[in-house]
Every structure is written in structure tokens, then in C-alpha cells.
Amino acid sequence: TTDKQKPIELSVFAAISLTDALGEIGAAFTAESGIKVYYNFEASTTLQRQLEKGASADVFISASPRQVVALETNGLTEAESRQDLLTNQLVLVADETAEISVKTPDNLAIPEISRIAIGHPNIVPAGTYAKEALTHFRLWETLQPKLIFGMDVRATLAYVTAGNVDVAIVYKTDTTLTEAIKVLYALPSEAYTPIIYPAVVMKSSQRKQLARRFITYLQSMQSGEIFEKHGFTFLD
Amino acid sequence: MRITPTEVAALSLSIKVAFLSLVIMLPPGLLAGWLLAKRTFPGKALLNTFVMWPLVLPPIVSGYLLLILLGRHGFIGGLIYRVFGIEIVFTPLAVVIAVSVISFPLLVRGIVTGMESVPVELENAARTLGASPVKVFWTITFPLAYRGIIGGTILGFSKSLGEFGATIMVAGNIPGKTQTMALAIFSAVHLGEDASVYRLVFIATVVAFIALWLTERFTLR
Amino acid sequence: MRITPTEVAALSLSIKVAFLSLVIMLPPGLLAGWLLAKRTFPGKALLNTFVMWPLVLPPIVSGYLLLILLGRHGFIGGLIYRVFGIEIVFTPLAVVIAVSVISFPLLVRGIVTGMESVPVELENAARTLGASPVKVFWTITFPLAYRGIIGGTILGFSKSLGEFGATIMVAGNIPGKTQTMALAIFSAVHLGEDASVYRLVFIATVVAFIALWLTERFTLR
Amino acid sequence: MGDSTNIRLNFRKSLGSFSLEVNCTLRTKVSAFLGVSGSGKSTLLNCISGTLTPDEGEIAFGDEVLYASASGINLPPEKRRFGYVFQEGYLFPHLTVAQNIRYGQPNPRKSTDAITVLEIGEFLQQYPKELSGGQRQRVAIARALAMEPRMLLMDEPLASLDSALKDRIIPYLHHVKEVFETPILYVTHAFSEAMALADEAFLIADGAIMASGEPHQLLTAPSAMPIAQMTGVENILFLPVTASDKARGLTALEIGDQSLIIPYIDVEVDEVVPVAIRAEDIMISLDPNLAISARNILLGKIQCLDVKGDRTWLSILVEWHHLAVKITHEAREQLQLREDLEVYCVIKASAINRLWD
Amino acid sequence: MGDSTNIRLNFRKSLGSFSLEVNCTLRTKVSAFLGVSGSGKSTLLNCISGTLTPDEGEIAFGDEVLYASASGINLPPEKRRFGYVFQEGYLFPHLTVAQNIRYGQPNPRKSTDAITVLEIGEFLQQYPKELSGGQRQRVAIARALAMEPRMLLMDEPLASLDSALKDRIIPYLHHVKEVFETPILYVTHAFSEAMALADEAFLIADGAIMASGEPHQLLTAPSAMPIAQMTGVENILFLPVTASDKARGLTALEIGDQSLIIPYIDVEVDEVVPVAIRAEDIMISLDPNLAISARNILLGKIQCLDVKGDRTWLSILVEWHHLAVKITHEAREQLQLREDLEVYCVIKASAINRLWD
Ligand SMILES: Nc1ncnc2c1ncn2[C@@H]1O[C@H](COP(=O)(O)OP(=O)(O)OP(=O)(O)O)[C@@H](O)[C@H]1O
Numbered sequence A: 001t002t003d004k005q006k007p008i009e010l011s012v013f014a015a016i017s018l019t020d021a022l023g024e025i026g027a028a029f030t031a032e033s034g035i036k037v038y039y040n041f042e043a044s045t046t047l048q049r050q051l052e053k054g055a056s057a058d059v060f061i062s063a064s065p066r067q068v069v070a071l072e073t074n075g076l077t078e079a080e081s082r083q084d085l086l087t088n089q090l091v092l093v094a095d096e097t098a099e100i101s102v103k104t105p106d107n108l109a110i111p112e113i114s115r116i117a118i119g120h121p122n123i124v125p126a127g128t129y130a131k132e133a134l135t136h137f138r139l140w141e142t143l144q145p146k147l148i149f150g151m152d153v154r155a156t157l158a159y160v161t162a163g164n165v166d167v168a169i170v171y172k173t174d175t176t177l178t179e180a181i182k183v184l185y186a187l188p189s190e191a192y193t194p195i196i197y198p199a200v201v202m203k204s205s206q207r208k209q210l211a212r213r214f215i216t217y218l219q220s221m222q223s224g225e226i227f228e229k230h231g232f233t234f235l236d
Numbered sequence B, C: 001m002r003i004t005p006t007e008v009a010a011l012s013l014s015i016k017v018a019f020l021s022l023v024i025m026l027p028p029g030l031l032a033g034w035l036l037a038k039r040t041f042p043g044k045a046l047l048n049t050f051v052m053w054p055l056v057l058p059p060i061v062s063g064y065l066l067l068i069l070l071g072r073h074g075f076i077g078g079l080i081y082r083v084f085g086i087e088i089v090f091t092p093l094a095v096v097i098a099v100s101v102i103s104f105p106l107l108v109r110g111i112v113t114g115m116e117s118v119p120v121e122l123e124n125a126a127r128t129l130g131a132s133p134v135k136v137f138w139t140i141t142f143p144l145a146y147r148g149i150i151g152g153t154i155l156g157f158s159k160s161l162g163e164f165g166a167t168i169m170v171a172g173n174i175p176g177k178t179q180t181m182a183l184a185i186f187s188a189v190h191l192g193e194d195a196s197v198y199r200l201v202f203i204a205t206v207v208a209f210i211a212l213w214l215t216e217r218f219t220l221r
Numbered sequence D, E: 001m002g003d004s005t006n007i008r009l010n011f012r013k014s015l016g017s018f019s020l021e022v023n024c025t026l027r028t029k030v031s032a033f034l035g036v037s038g039s040g041k042s043t044l045l046n047c048i049s050g051t052l053t054p055d056e057g058e059i060a061f062g063d064e065v066l067y068a069s070a071s072g073i074n075l076p077p078e079k080r081r082f083g084y085v086f087q088e089g090y091l092f093p094h095l096t097v098a099q100n101i102r103y104g105q106p107n108p109r110k111s112t113d114a115i116t117v118l119e120i121g122e123f124l125q126q127y128p129k130e131l132s133g134g135q136r137q138r139v140a141i142a143r144a145l146a147m148e149p150r151m152l153l154m155d156e157p158l159a160s161l162d163s164a165l166k167d168r169i170i171p172y173l174h175h176v177k178e179v180f181e182t183p184i185l186y187v188t189h190a191f192s193e194a195m196a197l198a199d200e201a202f203l204i205a206d207g208a209i210m211a212s213g214e215p216h217q218l219l220t221a222p223s224a225m226p227i228a229q230m231t232g233v234e235n236i237l238f239l240p241v242t243a244s245d246k247a248r249g250l251t252a253l254e255i256g257d258q259s260l261i262i263p264y265i266d267v268e269v270d271e272v273v274p275v276a277i278r279a280e281d282i283m284i285s286l287d288p289n290l291a292i293s294a295r296n297i298l299l300g301k302i303q304c305l306d307v308k309g310d311r312t313w314l315s316i317l318v319e320w321h322h323l324a325v326k327i328t329h330e331a332r333e334q335l336q337l338r339e340d341l342e343v344y345c346v347i348k349a350s351a352i353n354r355l356w357d
């Protein structure tokens, strides 16, 4: 196969929030197998666009099933290769110094909260889930004037720390990105479809077996520990 | 080709911002350009680096730093909020600031190149005719640097249309309010709406073409 | 201050890419600059717009269009893949291409400004001395446009360091392979690694400072 | 102390391997600096105008110190208000001729005159690029004049002009000097211009002042022979008009009890006019009754004979005036010229040029 | 057809409200174009050099058509290979003097000579900015000479040089013309330079050629009176040397059976030299035995008298030569001059200038 003609390496497109965790796992994988792993860390939607436009990757790890589904529909992924790796939770955060307290989702309507940042619902997976949750609580319409859409997690959080929004809805894992925020409230998980990080083998991959092996490795206990260390909930 | 109202708003915001930021940046741009082109002083390379900074950093990072500075908790943003009670972030003003900061180096470089090419002999001649350094600047250095200034303006204007990274950070991407053409195109790309992308790219290109064509006509002697 | 190996790789890639893209862009840049500065022809404003295009469009869009063009299904990328069996996107070559395309307008504008300020009288004098237009270009127009060329080079080099939007689209953000300083900074921002952000910003700034300082020293007469 | 338009120059300036070192005082209204190409004339004017800073020394205009390295004084050019006609012109390319002229003074009192005399009225709306070389030079003169300067610095201002134009501009400069009392510092390589304008001339060579004096002194002084050889010698006389005949085109000047006939000039009787005669335009005769077309046959006495190279230089006292005369050795021998001999100086009227006043 | 260095000029060029229209053929090695400032001299050279394109007409160099609007020919400047000394110099500021000179010809055969004569050897490594005005002008001349041009176009090349330098450069240009057979097209406002160099002179006024001819013809021709008045008249004679006395500093020329004594020149006997005498430097006497220092008393016959303004112009035939002489009406009356009268022309040796060859 072509696996032997080229130096053995694996190209993995992964959601940028996985950078640190995958970095460690990749190093361990390379140490064990001798296979070098190259990651391309970007927003999941960007990765989706790149893959659609002909980028070749062996493995795609998205922060949301949406992108994977879209690629599957276009026939770009290897059938039956999808594995759900991780799950995450939505939390409501505020600036560390804020004196707001939120006990129920309805509290989001209180006047002390004049602006709420979420990821762009069409672009950032966290935003999609946030929209789902707000819709679930029938707040989506009423809160519209208060909503600010961040182009990525980082922007969403930065709006909080800069003091320009009062609260933001982000992944639980994102709360480790800055110490200047605190978690006010964890959104009930029944309000949104489970947040899943799926991994999939790409059809264009020339090392599909290796790719599967890598995904299997991601599902191993060692990997699970690393993921957990970085705040993810490991799906086994 | 149909254009939606939000796209019209984006177009008009982009054009307004491009002009406004040029107007705002010209005075400090001329000052910095003059210092870099005509003076020698210790720390000149530092000033040069400072001016080039927004170009050297990824725009998203510049935007991030701007957000930190202009946010309600930020040094400048906080001050303004306490004194005037107004907020900069997420407003069209933020767009103007972001665009200005990012296109500043382009404008300044043009000005520097233009002013460097003004012969010091002509400036000296003006001074023998009684002109103060300030008058020399406005009547000799500035007009004779016009090629460079126009060059810088063209770059700055074009960049204004395309600026995205910093804008999105400090201004958000609020359709009808802070969404510029660049942000609209960006959104379309991200949503995979290729037809929309092409349409918007075409519009932006036409705007640039008109601006460049007018500049050319206007500066032809 | 400790720098990680991937950061070293990013720094070295950025510097290599900055130089390489300057070298690659100089010939077409000189040609385009010369056409725009010294010739009049129908469609000049079109050429001008074409050159400015990468600046007018958000870099991410330029990157997107490049991706479409250079990807395996793209017109150029597909051709190259079929003929040479190599892939451009997501390689360091893609970084060079993205950076080149984005900094091209900056370089060209500098060259245009520089060449416009070369007196046609000197070019004519050279021709009376038997120099062909090509010789005039290389011995008179080009060296006397040095201020503008340097200005454009400074802009182009600085932008090379900071280019992010187009790079991330066509080359990805692959640490150790296509991750430039700008992308490393972007990643660090994203991951909330503030210390890393500041360290990388500092390094990028120092690189820019050194480049600007050398340019200044080198061009001081 | 001192007259308010005294100009004291005492400074040093090095440019590469060239070094200019001057130490002199200009006491007069028009000072001419003569010197070959590269002798440092432009460098001198640059230092005086303030566009170039000397290495050390002092420059003073009357009581006002313009530059003094010791006390750190260095008045910027705009405070000096010296109108500088640069050798290269340095017109502002983006301004029309009219705008160039108005640059130093939006409402110049003198510019209409200047524009007329300099014959630049026709192209006031043109840009410098659209002018000929000589036209540009004239605009540069007008621009410096229009600013109503305290002093005029002129660096070969007439170099690319034809003599007919020169002959119209020089009297105007005289007029400026007299009416507006503007001292002029005039750099030239043409001795005739210096003669026509200057009260005092300085010979500058290799960055140093070699000789100075009234222009004709500079020439008749035996020490000044190299200057004479460099520039072409002239005699300058200041003589009152006794009669003028326009129809005949002649004017008579009084030289002691004798009369000097020159081409007609439009001047009142008794007015004193300066005239120039080249040493080689004077012939010597022993016979007063020559049937010759030359109008002037003046009695004088040989003061000294000086054999220099292949020519004999005579200094002849005519009334109270010394005339420098250059003749061949043959002529000297044939006429047996010697000191104290009374001789006649034969001069054609047309060989006598009136200097401007 | 025609001699290979014939230059045919027949074109029109408008610049703003100014219009140049020429129609002439230059048949000679050195042609001088004289004219006041703004008359179109530089425009003419620009058109010939190819740096400016005429509106219509034709320019030909020998058999080679350089420009023809009818057939659309327009040879670019580099193909014309005319060395052009621009009025403004246009040295390349980024090249040293040596590099400027080598620009047109990396191995110039002639440049050492030119560098010596132009006295620019000292600053070959300097940049144009570091030169004086006159030095720049000399470098421009050297650059044009070094390219070994087919023809030299010189636009007031000596305008900012002192006369001592001019006197060394002009003979060198003669040398270039003779030895390298390079035709020269020389623009000047100084008639003396035209006289010293040119075989044929053209008077250009307001964009049109008003008169042409050998320089001295141009002056002695009665039709040329305005020219004479504009430029200062001169007589040019080509006379063979009969004897030369270095010790006495005199050389004798043969003018028919008579002799003309001039300042010493280092020339073989029998060689023909051109000399110039200004009309006003010639006196008329009826008496051959004047006790006067003037060395030359030549017998001649008045051909015609011409009363112009306040002077009388005489055309006197001396042997086969016509001399233009300018005297006062008084002198004419006193000596009762009339046509066909035999008179003596009195000329000082030093008033006769040798022209360069
Ligand atoms: N920047 C410089 N560096 C080195 N030498 C210089 C510089 N500027 C002038 N010089 C030299 O100084 C000397 C005097 O120059 P200056 O321009 O004063 O001469 P000038 O008397 O005006 O001559 P000209 O009549 O030719 O204009 C020249 O020999 C010139 O080469």
C-alpha cells in the first residue's frame, strides 16, 4: 500500500480546543508507535470548509457532530468510522468580580444582566448548543437584544473579562482558559443535545488503517486520563 | 444579483469606516511619517517598530489587545466609560478604531516613503524664504510627498475594506450595526454559502476598483 | 524565557517564509510596479485592483479562494497533483504562497511609489547614453526607486510575520510544519495561554525590530 | 558696534576633503565673490544663509549674531531672512511661477517691478517644469526679491541668461540695492558681472579668500596680476557727466580738465557714472593729433611700466585716475615708453562701457 | 543621398502656447544655435535626441531617418547614439562620477583625455551631490563624450564655468570634432562660444530659425544687424601664420600683402588660424603713420556706410576680407568718411582673439 512509500505520519484535523490534550496524546502515540502525528488545529467549521475544498487529512476530530454529519453527507468520510470521543457541558460564566447570581435559566432575563455572549450559533459549535439550550428554555427570542456572538471561544470569554458582557455561555472545558472568570451556573444537560466530540476517518486518507488505530488509541485509558486532565468528559 | 438589506448596511458601513479611519489616521500618520522620514533621534527604530506593530501581529491578536484596552475593564475603555458613560466595544466606533489601528502602518509607510523623497534642498529653500518648519511641512514636504501619501492612502483604504480580524474582536459581528463587508464575507465563508461569498467579493472588488480608478484620475496631472 | 521546540519551528518558519516570499514576489512585484508607475494602458485600473485584491478581501477569504484554487479539486492544485503528484495545500509551500499573495499588494504599492518618483528625465538621459529600456530599468529606475522598494519590502516583511487569515486557510495550523509565529500566537490566544501569547508577541516584535533596524542602518547613506 | 549691515564672516566648514575657511568683514552694499569652479563659493553662501552649518566660528549680520559655535547660537534660515538665489534654482515644482514668487511674502511690494524686469510676466501660471532653463533662473531671482529680504545672496544668478537680458537685470539689481537698501552678496565666475555690480570683490580660491578690494583695485593692484589674468582686466572710473547728445548717441564725461566720450547714456548732467575700460582697449600714442576714428585721446603720464610675460603693463595717471594699460613689448620699444613720459591714451568711445548704477 | 553627417531638421513641436518649427539642414561639423532665453533651444535638442517626440515632420541623420511622422518612424534615443549634455546636467545621483562617465560605454577610449581636460579626475569617486555646480556640469560633458557618440548635443555646457576653464575646454571640443569626427550641435546664449567653435550658426527666436550662416557672416551681413546688436559683433578671419615670436609674444598673420599682428600662438608657419575682432575694437584713421601703440594699421577701402541709430557701421574691404567696423557719427563726419575712400584700420594686437581649432 501507499503507507510504505511515504514516511509514516498521520495528519489529524482537530478542533482547536483540543490542542493541549491532543498534543500530549500525540506525543505518547508517537513514542509508542513511531508514527508522527501532524495536527491542524482550527475552528471546527474552518476544518470542515478545508476538508470540503479538498484538503486531505487522515482523521478529523470535531467539536460537534454537525461538521462530521455534513462531511458524511457529502461522502467525504469513511463509512462506519465515526467514534464519539468526548463530551462537554455548557456553563454560564461571569467575570470573577461580578456580583451576579444565577440560579435558574430565567435569571438570565434579570436587568443586572444586560449582555450575554455566546459563540456564533452558525459558526461556533458552543454557540449552536447555547442556542439550543436557550430555545429549550424559551429564552432565545426574549434574550435576542442581549446576545453578543463571539467568533470563537476566546472572543466569547474575552468579552466577559473585558467587562463588555456580563455573562457568557461556554463549554466547561473553556473555563480553564482564563482565571478571571467564575462559573455561575451549569446549564442542565437535558436542555441541549449531548455535546459530542466525534472522530472520523477521512475517505481521502491513504492510511486508513493507521487512522483507525489512532482513533482507537484516542479511546484508550491513557488518552482518557489526559482528556480528563484537560477538563473533558471521556466517553468510554 | 440581489443584495440583502444587511449586506447594504455592511457595504455602507465599510465605506464610511474606510473614509473615517483615513481622516482620523492622517494627522498622527503625518506626524509619525515625518518623524521617521525627516528626523534622526535615538529610539527611531523603536518608533518604527511600534508603528509597524499592528502589521507584525496577527490582526486577531491586535484585536484581542485592543479589546483588553478598550473594554469596560480596560485602561482606556474603563476611563471613557467612567467619564462619559459610553462604551466603545461592539459599536461602529470600535470598528473605526480597529480598522484605523490595522491600516495605520500602511498609511505611515506610504507617508514615510513620500516624505523621504522630498529633497531637503527644497525645504531649505522654503526656509530661506522665511517659512517656519511648520509652514515648510504644510506647503512643501506634505504636498511634495503626495505620491507616497496617495500610495499609503490606497493601501490604507483597501485594507479598511478587507480588515476583519481586529474588527471582529472589538466590534463583534453584529449585522446591521458593526458588520462590515469583510465580516459579512467571513460569515458567508463560514456558513459555506459560496454564492453569497462570490457576490460579496464581487461587490467589495467593485468598490475597490472605483476607489482606485478615482484616485488615478484625480492624481493624474 | 523558555521557548518550546514548536515555537522555535514557528519562528524559523516565519522568518524563512518572510524572506522566501519577498524573493518570490519581487520579480512580479517589480513588473507590476513598473507597469503601474511608468506606463499608461487601458485596463490599468483593473490591474491595480487585481494587485490590491488580496488587501481588499478579508485574508481568510483570500485564503478560502486560494484553497479552492490550490486544493486537490482546484484548478491549479488539481493540475499540479495530476502532473507532479504533489499536494500544495497544508504544506510549507502553501504558507509561502498565502503569505506572498497577501503581502504582494504592499510590496507593489511601495514599488509604484518609488518608481513614480524617479524623474523621467534621468531615464531619458540614460537612454541617450545608449541604454535599452531594460538597462534603464535595472540601472536607473530600480535603484532610484529604492526608497519605495524598501518601504514596500518593510511592509511586506512585517505583514509576512503577521499574516494569519490566508495561511490558516490554505496551510492549516500544523505545529512543526505549517504553524508560523502568527498562527502560534493565534493558538496561544485561543488556549488562553497568556504567558505564551506575550512571549511570542515579544519575539515577533523583536524580529520586526531587528529587521527594521537593519533596514535603517543598511539604507542610511 | 559697527554699521548695521556689516557682515562678519569668520568660520570654517569641511565637506569631505574640501575645507572652506573665511575670515573677513563685508562692509559694502554689494560684495562679489569670484572664484573658479569648485573654489567654495556656493558653500560660503550656504553657510551664510543657514542652510549649511559651519563646523566652527562665527557669522554676524550687523549687531546680530547669526551663528556662533562658542555660544551655540545658530539662527535658522527663516529667522535670517536672507533672500537666496540658489545656483540650482530650487523652484517649488508643485507651485506655479506666481505661487513660487509669492511664497516668501504673500503681498510683495516689489514683485511687479521684478516680474517686469525679469520678463516672467507671461508665464506666471505655468509650473517650473514648463519653463526653459533661463526662465527658471529668472523666477528664482524674482522669488528671492519678492520676500523683501534683509540681504540678497545670489549664486551665479545670471549664468544661463543671454547678455541682453543680463544688461536689463543688472541695473535692476542696482536699483534694489539703492532703493531698498538691500545688501547683496553676489557669487559669480564672470568678472564683468562683478564689475557691473559690486562695491567690493573677494577672490576665493580653494576655500580661502585670496584677495579683496574694490573690483578695479583688485585688478590694477600689481599684486592682483593673477586675478587680472584670470578674469580679464578692466579699469573702472567714476566720472561726472558734462554733456549728453542723444541724437549723436554720445555722452561726454569729465576727467579732470579733459573729456571722455562714451556711448550715449540717459543721465543728468553732473551725475557721476561708473565706466569700465579694458586694459587692452587702450592704445598709447605720442601724438595728440591723430586722424583716427577713436573719440578719446587723453593726456596722461606713465607712472610705472611692468613687463609681465609677453606684454607690458602700464599704469598711466590721467588727471587723478590710474589707468591700467596692456600693450606689446614691440609697441613699448617702438614708442620708447618709460616712466614719467607723457603719452596719449587712445580709446574708442564704444570700448567704454558704462557700469550700472 | 548626401553626406553622412548631414542633419535634416524639418518638424514642428508645440509645448503649451509655445511652438517650435524648424526646417533646416546642418551640413557642418559644429553648428551653433543661438537665441535668447525661452526661444526653444533646449526643445530643439530634446527633439533631436529623441527624448521629446515632435508633433509632426521629419528628422534625419545622413541617410538614416530618425523620426518621420508620415511613416511612423521614431528611433528611440538609445538607437540614435547622440551624446547629449543636458542643460540641467541630469547626472545619475546614485552613481559616482566615474560610474556616471562609464555609464554609456564601460571601456571608453576617450574618457582619460576628457577627464584631464575637464579637470574632474580628483573627484571620480564622489557622488554628484558632493560636487559643485560647475563640477557637475563638467562631469555631464565627460559622460556624453565617453559614450563615443555619433554626434554631440550640447545645451549651454559651459554656462557655469569660469573663462579660464572654458578656454581649456573649447579647444578640447575642437579636438573631439577633428580627431573623432564627431559633429557637434552646440546651444548657447554666448556668441563668443559660438564664434570659438561653430562652423555654422543659427539664430533661433520664438521657436523659429531667423537667420543662419557662418558665424561671422551672420554678423557682417547687413540683414543680421539685430543679431549683431543682440550678441555683440565680431569679425572672423581665417589667416595663415607668417611668423611667430615667442619671446616677444607675438605672431604675424598674412592678410593679403599686409600683416596682422596678434598675441603669440604656438602654431606652425603657414597654418591657417581663425581670429576674431569685435567691430568696436577697430579704429579708422586716414594717416598710416600714427605714433600709436596699436600694432596693426591695415589699409582698406570703405565698401559701404550704414547709419544705424547712433552709430555708423562700415564695411571695409581689407585685401579680400570684409571687416565690420562700428564708429561714432562724429568720427565719421570728422574724418569725412564715404564709400570707396581708402582708410586705415587701427587694431591693437590684444584686441584680436584667436579662435579655437
Ligand atoms: N557634500 C560634499 N562632500 C564632499 N565634497 C563636497 C561636498 N559638497 C561640495 N564639495 C566640494 O567642495 C568644493 C566647493 O564646492 P562649492 O559648491 O562651494 O563650489 P563653487 O565655488 O560653488 O563652484 P561652482 O562655481 O562650480 O559652483 C568642491 O570642490 C566640491 O567638490
Ligand SMILES: Nc1ncnc2c1ncn2[C@@H]1O[C@H](COP(=O)(O)OP(=O)(O)OP(=O)(O)O)[C@@H](O)[C@H]1O
Pocket: D123, D129, D130, D131, D132, D133, D134, D135, D160, E015, E016, E017, E018, E035, E036, E037, E038, E039, E040, E041, E042, E043, E044, E087, E189
Ligand atoms: N512643458 C511645457 N509646457 C509649456 N511651455 C513649455 C514647456 N516646456 C517649455 N515651454 C516653453 O517653451 C519655450 C522654449 O523652451 P526652451 O527650454 O526650449 O527654451 P531655451 O531656448 O532652451 O531657453 P533657455 O536659454 O532659457 O534655456 C519657453 O518659453 C518655455 O516656457
Ligand SMILES: [Mg+2]
Pocket: D041, D042, D043, D087, D155, E132, E133, E134
Ligand atoms: Mg557653486
Ligand SMILES: [Mg+2]
Pocket: D132, D133, D134, E041, E042, E043, E087, E155
Ligand atoms: Mg534651454
